[in-house]
Amino acid sequence: MKYRAVVFDFDLTLADSSKAIIACYKHTLGRFGYKIPSDGEIFATIGKTLLDSFDILTGIPGNPQREEMRAEYVKKADTCMAAETEFYPDAIALLQVLCNAGIKTAIVSSKMKYRIEETFMLHTGCVPVDEIIGLHDMTSPKPAPDGLIQASMLLNVSLSDILYVGDSLIDAETAANAGVDFAGVLTGPNTRSELEAFPHVYIGESLMEIFTSINNNE
Secondary structure (H helix, E strand, C coil), X not given: CCCCEEEEXXXXXXXXXXXXXXXXXXXXXXHCCCCCCCHHHHHCCECECHHHHHHHXXXXXXXXXXXXXXXXXXXXXXXXXXXXXXXXXXXXHHHHHHHHCCCEEEEEXXXXXXXXXXXXXXXXXXXXXXXXECHHHCCXXXXXXXXXXXXXXXXXXXXXXXXXXXXXXXXXXXXXXXXXXEEEECCCCCCHHHHHCCCCCEEECCHHHHHHXXXXXX
């Protein structure tokens, strides 16, 4: 593979955390007296920051309760998020394949770093990537390029040598803003045609499909 490093989004890219995320949003919005959105409405916000998602789901931009809601969400997530997250069948195997091939790996996510580490440790007993850049590790959240720029520095590879893999328009926009190649996986809230509107090297149904196609076309 021509890339020296592959950077992944986490939620809905490497792992399906939607069940727990939806439960945490419903719990939090209910506690604060807001109307509970549908599962689909909540699913569509996955990948955004918690604060932005609460603005969307309450219909109140800059909601003055957003920090309190964030704290309640995190408290609820502590009880269920890692346990109810399931890695996609090819995710862990792919990370091992990349490692064996000498390709560096990282995660750039709007999720907290400790939560990603907790999930890996619970399900695999290790953290099988070289670096994790979570929400609080970035100066500005996605779609700003900060996380990918930081990954480039930590992995000691140029941005042109990185492939970013994600499931959402935010991920595609992040890659474009950083000048990084993007591959989209159709396990998230956005359709093929929506992802194809952004620069990309491949859009696939699964992670393994993406990497098989990229390798075959080199």
